[in-house]
Amino acid sequence: MREGLIPTVLGTAVTASGVALSRKYPAVGIGIAGFGLAHIVLGAIDLVEHRRSPRDVH
Numbered sequence: 001m002r003e004g005l006i007p008t009v010l011g012t013a014v015t016a017s018g019v020a021l022s023r024k025y026p027a028v029g030i031g032i033a034g035f036g037l038a039h040i041v042l043g044a045i046d047l048v049e050h051r052r053s054p055r056d057v058h
Contacts, residue, residue, distance in 0.1 A: 004046025011039025 015036030022029025 002047060003050045004043040004048075006043070007039045008043030008047065011036045011041075011043055014039060 013036070015033050018029045018031070018033030018036055020029070021032060
């Protein structure tokens with residue numbers, strides 16, 4: 001499994017939960033959505049940094 005994929009998927013789920021929660025509790029929901037967005041960004045950075053080049057595949 002590619003490094004960074006789990007934080008990206010987890011961040012997507014947390015962001016969606018935060019957006020849904022922000023309708024009833026705006027401050028809490030926005031905070032949770034921001035936490036999820038941070039996971040998405042960090043996971044995407046890992047995905048880009050650890051990309052395999054075609055020469056590395058055997």
